[in-house]
Amino acid sequence: MRIPQNPPNVDAMAPRSNLDRVMEMLAAAPGAVSEGKYLHWDKLRRLHPPGNLTTQEWWWTTKWARRQLYKNLPNWDVNGKPFQYAMVDPVLELVSRIDRDASSRIEIPEQVTDPTTRDKYIVSSLMEEAITSSQLEGAATTRKIAKEMIRTGRKPVDSSERMILNNYEAIQRIRRHKDKPLTPELVVELQRILTADTLEKPDAAGRLRRSDEKIDIVTPHNEVLHTPPAAKELPNRMAAMCDFANGKTPDYFIHPVVRAILLHFWLAYDHPFVDGNGRTARALFYWSMLSQDYWLFEFISISQIIRKAPAKYGRAFLYTETDDNDVTYFILHQLEVIQKAIGQLHLYLKKKAAQLRQTESLLRQYVHLNHRQIALLSHALRHSDARYSIRSHQTSHNVANQTARSDLLDLTNRGLLVQRKIGRTMYFSPAPDLEGRLGRLK
DSSP: OOOOOOOOOHHHHOOOSOHHHHHHHHHHSOOSSBTTBOOOHHHHTTSOOSTTOOHHHHHHHHHHHHHTTOEEEEEEOTTSOEEEEOOOHHHHHHHHHHHHHTSTTSOOOHHHHSTTTHHHHHHHHHHHHHHHHHHHTTOOOOHHHHHHHHHHTOOOSSHHHHHHHHHHHHHHHHHHHTTSOOOHHHHHHHHHHHHTTTOSSGGGTTSOOOTTOOOOEEOTTOOEEEOOOOGGGHHHHHHHHHHHHTTOOOSSOOOHHHHHHHHHHHHHHHOOSSSOHHHHHHHHHHHHHHHTTOGGGGGOOHHHHHHHOHHHHHHHHHHHHHTTTBTHHHHHHHHHHHHHHHHHHHHHHHHHHHHHHHHHHHHHHHOOOOHHHHHHHHHHHHOTTOOEEHHHHHHHHTOOHHHHHHHHHHHHHTTSEEEEEETTEEEEEEOTTHHHHHHHTO
């Protein structure tokens, strides 16, 4: 990733002698945003300036407009300077879209809103976020293998699988804790869950980094991108972060989605742990969204979007640190990520709803089955080599062991599944010519 060029010193550029020229500059300048884009100096300097402005004059007027909008945050950098952000039009537009698209007015399939079936969709989403968030941090395994591990409950065979399972368990913990305040103890506990049995230094799980543990963020060429705050500052910084997360600070309104994004940024900037900071930061984002009643985020994976363009994710941090601690860059990047993730969810639900309607219509012509059995047979019709266990069926639908056992044995008795014991575990596979067997059971 290319390091952006630091902006020039705006105060040193200020025109002081010619008031008429200043007025001309402000009249010609587009303001804080140019053609809908919140430009960093590194991009602006490559563009043709508007009107008769020079590039430096364009940057000066841009910063002048932004400084009228900045709000200080109860978070500060290593030099004690506060972070700040501006609620510019692109931010307002994106949060409005997210409020609209994540609200109950959106057409969501009944299988998602129905408490008896929605757990299947939640489990699938938790798996996706656990896998992609871990892959962002270097986990190397396929989705198919990772999902099979989670569903069957088998033990991970390497650190990549362990990282994914840890992520899955951490997100489940967040779901259970969403109605309780965030505390430093919970943040540390989340990092412990996320990093258990994956670290070169096992004792670094579940504690803040120490002063002898230097964790600068560097490029492959050893260029320093970020130096986090000193270890001695971390307890106070984390306490302040939790106050912010719980809405105790600041003394003005912050949109809930923006607050969740800023919480993500805060943890990532502080880097309070030896490892697992990125995963913990994204986990706190989910906690914040769910705690502020954005229930649809149980089904949304932001890591899946970030993983497609990780350089943009890193650049959003660099833009902030190089330009007056302006977190607006990171806010805008994350809002765009969220918008894309919601869009992917809607496409996925639309596709799944169509498949469910078609399959359920077909299956209900043949035999009376419950929704879990219909879901399994729907999967089996499309995956003839699939293998199910009582544990995997129980996990996929969040039901009791006996309920899962009854479902599978009933399908076996009907001749739709084949039962086979491997080791100490009983597995169930689609019967040969499953579609034909369903036809004969009509």
